[in-house]
Amino acid sequence: MAAPADKLRRLLTAQDKKAMILEMAGENAFDSAFFQLLDTNILGAQEAGQNEAATFMLKVRDACNKFKSIA
Secondary structure, three states: OOOHHHHHHHHHHOOOHHHHHHHHHHHOOOHHHHHHHHHHHHHHHHOOOHHHHHHHHHHHHHHHOOOOOOO
């Protein structure tokens, strides 16, 4: 199983984010550790005044949350 940082990097560097979200959802890649890391990055971007990055990652989180693993 990939580490949360690897999963997030894989998603954020994908050319087609929607397709990657669907692929990763099929792998049950969206677990609590993934969302914790994503939230930490969102908070860091907000604190650094990187509003566009924070807004983008919030949209990514919302899209991924639709496929969040129960486990």
